[in-house]
Amino acid sequence: MTYKNYSTEQLRAIDNAHHLHPFTDHKDLRQAGTRVIARADGPFVYDTEGNEILDGMAGLWCVNAGYGREELVEAATAQMRELPYYNAFFRCTTPTPTLLAQKLAEIAPDHINQVFYGSSGSEANDTALRLVRHYWALEGKPEKNIIISRDWAYHGSTVAATSLGGMAAMREQLYGAVPNIRHVMCPYAFELANPGESDHDFGLRAAKAVEDAILEAGPENVAAFIGEPIQGAGGVKIPPESYWPEIQRICDKHDVLLMLDEVITGYGRTGEWFAAQSMNIKPDTITTAKGLTSGYQPLSALLVGDRIASTLVEKGGEFYHGYTYSGHPVACAVALKNLEIIEREGLIGRVRDETGPYLHEALQAGLGDHPMVGEIRTFGLLAAIEVVKDRDTRERFQPEGSAPVVIRDHAIANGLMMRAVMDTMIMSPPLIWTKETIDMAVDRIRKAFDTAE
Numbered sequence: 001m002t003y004k005n006y007s008t009e010q011l012r013a014i015d016n017a018h019h020l021h022p023f024t025d026h027k028d029l030r031q032a033g034t035r036v037i038a039r040a041d042g043p044f045v046y047d048t049e050g051n052e053i054l055d056g057m058a059g060l061w062c063v064n065a066g067y068g069r070e071e072l073v074e075a076a077t078a079q080m081r082e083l084p085y086y087n088a089f090f091r092c093t094t095p096t097p098t099l100l101a102q103k104l105a106e107i108a109p110d111h112i113n114q115v116f117y118g119s120s121g122s123e124a125n126d127t128a129l130r131l132v133r134h135y136w137a138l139e140g141k142p143e144k145n146i147i148i149s150r151d152w153a154y155h156g157s158t159v160a161a162t163s164l165g166g167m168a169a170m171r172e173q174l175y176g177a178v179p180n181i182r183h184v185m186c187p188y189a190f191e192l193a194n195p196g197e198s199d200h201d202f203g204l205r206a207a208k209a210v211e212d213a214i215l216e217a218g219p220e221n222v223a224a225f226i227g228e229p230i231q232g233a234g235g236v237k238i239p240p241e242s243y244w245p246e247i248q249r250i251c252d253k254h255d256v257l258l259m260l261d262e263v264i265t266g267y268g269r270t271g272e273w274f275a276a277q278s279m280n281i282k283p284d285t286i287t288t289a290k291g292l293t294s295g296y297q298p299l300s301a302l303l304v305g306d307r308i309a310s311t312l313v314e315k316g317g318e319f320y321h322g323y324t325y326s327g328h329p330v331a332c333a334v335a336l337k338n339l340e341i342i343e344r345e346g347l348i349g350r351v352r353d354e355t356g357p358y359l360h361e362a363l364q365a366g367l368g369d370h371p372m373v374g375e376i377r378t379f380g381l382l383a384a385i386e387v388v389k390d391r392d393t394r395e396r397f398q399p400e401g402s403a404p405v406v407i408r409d410h411a412i413a414n415g416l417m418m419r420a421v422m423d424t425m426i427m428s429p430p431l432i433w434t435k436e437t438i439d440m441a442v443d444r445i446r447k448a449f450d451t452a453e
């Protein structure tokens with residue numbers, strides 16, 4: 001069977017008849033019609049109508065090494081031939097998850113040396129939630145089980161991950177959240193800083209909201225704080241530099257575990273292997289997925305710090321948790337090869353020293369003066385452009401206005417995939433982008449803004 005025997009119209013009709021899509025208004029989709037992306041190479045994806053689109057989102061923030069990597073295909077094929085599946089339950093393992101765990105321990109911050117696998121970021125966060133609560137139970141403090149999270153957090157889509165998340169629309173459809181999870185403000189200076197308040201002071205104020213929540217609950221009842229170093233799906237909200245050191249201080253002071261969700265920021269996007277290293281954070285757990293395999297296979301790895309791991313080992317007792325595909329040998333073989341490629345091609349250093357800074361300069365030069373641009377933020381190869389009706393008053397378009405969606409649609413029509421989150425345009429390109437690719441993207445964004453104006 002090959003899709004090439006079908007016309008685009010046929011594929012759309014079949015899709016409408018049988019396929020329920022994630023995060024989709026299905027009534028709207030049936031009217032708008034599905035875009036069928038059929039192949040990809042390097043930084044481009046191609047749809048069945050022959051359009052070449054520069055992928056400014058690296059798929060869904062995941063194709064860090066870019067498309068068309070034969071080595072990853074070969075790694076998967078060889079592993080499937082040798083051993084397509086075996087599990088890591090019942091005192092077994094297979095070689096690739098073992099060797100990948102060793103590699104992850106090598107690239108993670110020094111105090112992190114253990115790995116728990118799943119197939120998605122959501123699963124990894126389910127694991128993280130259970131693990132931190134289990135840790136405190138093992139330590140004889142089962143009442144220490146409240147988790148502090150933030151508005152606009154995205155931690156995935158399972159019930160536990162949605163409960164951790166802070167997206168209002170998703171939470172409305174939870175129909176019963178996991179208990180003992182509380183949310184506080186996020187460090188989004190563009191909208192939440194007071195007039196005249198410095199970035200530094202705002203960062204401290206946003207961190208204080210976390211401490212206030214810990215004190216209100218009683219530190220003896222709080223297990224952990226969870227946060228994305230940079231909120232991604234919430235709109236690439238980059239915190240002020242004062243924020244994370246203060247969060248670290250607060251967590252240390254109240255003996256609250258620090259859980260980082262690096263599903264987006266991990267594996268080179270911020271110019272280090274992990275944002276924990278870019279931002280000098282010392283977390284107890286790091287949730288990772290996406291860029292671990294560059295999206296070529298579904299795989300997540302919860303990186304677990306020595307404090308939690310040593311309690312698990314010393315206290316013993318089964319941790320009743322795991323997935324059929326925890327440590328899937330094929331996914332882990334692809335991850336090993338993917339990390340080798342990222343390392344061999346020096347992609348992370350390039351993000352830190354070359355393409356990351358250049359993305360910022362190019363966006364500023366191309367869009368900084370545009371009447372609809374309120375702010376441009378970047379960190380490594382993550383970018384956000386705030387869309388405003390008026391640069392001085394910062395009046396926004398959402399919820400009624402559709403300007404950001406119009407800009408996004410123009411961008412795609414101009415050959416650039418990017419996303420709109422409320423009034424924020426966001427980008428998260430593959431780490432293989434060069435200065436030339438960035439110039440091409442900025443040119444297309446500028447045209448999209450000009451057309452939407």
Ligand code: PLP
Pocket residue numbers: 119120121122123125154155156157228232233261262263264289290
């Ligand atoms: N955590 C963060 C920060 C994410 O951005 C995502 C997905 O975008 C997830 C968790 C969930 O990952 P998955 O979709 O693989 O379940």
